[in-house]
Amino acid sequence: MKLSIDQLSETPTPQAFAVTPEWWRASGGAAAEVAEAIGEAVEFRVEAHRMGVDVFLEGEASGALELACGRCLARYRAPILERFRLVLEPAGHRVPADPEGAAALARDGLFLADELESGWFRGSPIDLSAFIHEVIALLLPVQPLCREDCRGLCPHCGADRNAESCNCVEKNPASPFAALEVLRGGSSGGGNR
Numbered sequence: 448m449k450l451s452i453d454q455l456s457e458t459p460t461p462q463a464f465a466v467t468p469e470w471w472r473a474s475g476g477a478a479a480e481v482a483e484a485i486g487e488a489v490e491f492r493v494e495a496h497r498m499g500v501d502v503f504l505e506g507e508a509s510g511a512l513e514l515a516c517g518r519c520l521a522r523y524r525a526p527i528l529e530r531f532r533l534v535l536e537p538a539g540h541r542v543p544a545d546p547e548g549a550a551a552l553a554r555d556g557l558f559l560a561d562e563l564e565s566g567w568f569r570g571s572p573i574d575l576s577a578f579i580h581e582v583i584a585l586l587l588p589v590q591p592l593c594r595e596d597c598r599g600l601c602p603h604c605g606a607d608r609n610a611e612s613c614n615c616v617e618k619n620p621a622s623p624f625a626a627l628e629v630l631r632g633g634s635s636g637g638g639n640r
């Protein structure tokens with residue numbers, strides 16, 4: 448997604464961009480699992496305007512991600528809404544200290560600071576793809592859960608404990624009976640009374 452800096456005025460200009468898995472791969476988005484999580488429905492909206500020599504961007508990523516639950520493995524849709532603000536200063540003759548940042552400024556006309564709230568631009572148009580990548584990658588949960596209290600799969604028989612209960616006995620190492628059962632060589636599960 449390109450942004451024509453030289454056409455911006457002090458009135459915000461709205462733009463919308465559909466984020467697709469195909470675009471993610473083609474534009475060099477890092478994590479492949481993000482491309483899998485992007486359904487048909489992630490939209491990136493941005494309003495940009497000039498503030499003196501700076502450029503101010505404000506917008507949101509919205510829609511849903513399609514994730515696999517870390518406990519029961521079920522696929523589920525997670526609604527997303529992430530708002531952002533980004534202030535860009537003209538880079539002038541400055542060069543970012545880190546080589547990656549310098550390469551991004553040369554390639555995209557955009558260098559992002561660590562917090563994703565500020566950065567530098569150079570020339571026009573600038574390419575916002577790297578920024579879109581960052582915003583959406585941050586939306587991926589570290590531990591995806593289909594619901595807060597997902598009971599997961601039984602480690603013994605694989606039954607989905609959200610849907611059915613199985614007869615496997617939870618081995619409780621704190622219980623003296625469990626230790627006794629190990630001594631007896633009984634490891635096949637089943638109730639002990």
Ligand SMILES: [Zn+2]
Nearest residue numbers: 516519593597
């Ligand atoms: Zn689950």
Ligand SMILES: [Zn+2]
Nearest residue numbers: 601604613615
């Ligand atoms: Zn079981």
